[in-house]
Amino acid sequence: MAKLAPSILSSDFSKLASQVALIEEGGASYVHMDVMDGRFVPNITFGGPVVKSLVGKTSLPFDVHLMIEHPEQRIEDFVTPQTEFIVVHQEASVHLDRVISQIKELGCKAGVALNPATPVSTIECVLGEVDLVLVMSVNPGFGGQKFIPYTALKVCELDEIRKREELDFLIEVDGGVNLDNAKMLAESGADILVAGSAVFGADDIPGRCREFNRIIEE
Numbered sequence: 595m596a597k598l599a600p601s602i603l604s605s606d607f608s609k610l611a612s613q614v615a616l617i618e619e620g621g622a623s624y625v626h627m628d629v630m631d632g633r634f635v636p637n638i639t640f641g642g643p644v645v646k647s648l649v650g651k652t653s654l655p656f657d658v659h660l661m662i663e664h665p666e667q668r669i670e671d672f673v674t675p676q677t678e679f680i681v682v683h684q685e686a687s688v689h690l691d692r693v694i695s696q697i698k699e700l701g702c703k704a705g706v707a708l709n710p711a712t713p714v715s716t717i718e719c720v721l722g723e724v725d726l727v728l729v730m731s732v733n734p735g736f737g738g739q740k741f742i743p744y745t746a747l748k749v750c751e752l753d754e755i756r757k758r759e760e761l762d763f764l765i766e767v768d769g770g771v772n773l774d775n776a777k778m779l780a781e782s783g784a785d786i787l788v789a790g791s792a793v794f795g796a797d798d799i800p801g802r803c804r805e806f807n808r809i810i811e812e
């Protein structure tokens with residue numbers, strides 16, 4: 595059984611709190627927040643003040659995905675009473691072990707993200723240290739892109755390693771997730787599915803969350 599984490603990247607930012615209330619009403623499990631710096635990825639989104647503005651506006655935990663260079667310089671900006679995961683990119687973290695410890699010392703769960711072309715082997719050493727691995731299934735930077743099929747193999751690979759090594763990190767898939775591929779991803783081992791445009795692009799946002807949950811909770 596997998597959980598749904600709608601990405602507010604595709605929401606209407608002019609009414610962010612009420613958009614988040616809609617996903618909560620629909621039974622989403624996390625609010626996924628895409629922080630982009632215009633350097634690690636071509637787009638710029640928002641930073642700590644926007645994340646903090648949602649504290650107390652929802653009871654959902656925050657899943658903060660940092661697509662930024664030098665994430666170690668910014669971790670504290672995203673620590674709130676509702677921040678469950680802070681996820682940094684392997685490609686943006688020269689001292690990955692250190693930043694994982696930093697996140698955990700600040701009381702959050704630590705995640706590491708892999709771009710589509712980055713192999714699982716690059717994070718093998720830290721799989722016992724992280725709480726979550728985020729498999730990017732599009733090239734990060736924008737919502738509404740098409741799912742890259744080969745990334746599903748990394749979900750299977752991580753699930754196999756997790757079973758073999760008796761590890762307990764969660765597997766999250768992010769990018770191009772929709773009602774057609776959600777079941778396959780959950781069956782491949784994904785625990786959390788991020789969906790931006792497939793949720794916030796729907797006319798009935800709570801209804802779309804319920805549709806996802808029906809598919810991935812089976």
Ligand code: DX5
Binds near residue numbers: 628659736737789790
């Ligand atoms: C992409 C972001 C995703 C994005 C997903 O860089 O990390 O979280 O919001 O959007 P969709 O579901 O539209 O691909």
Ligand code: ZN
Binds near residue numbers: 601626627659768
């Ligand atoms: Zn994301």
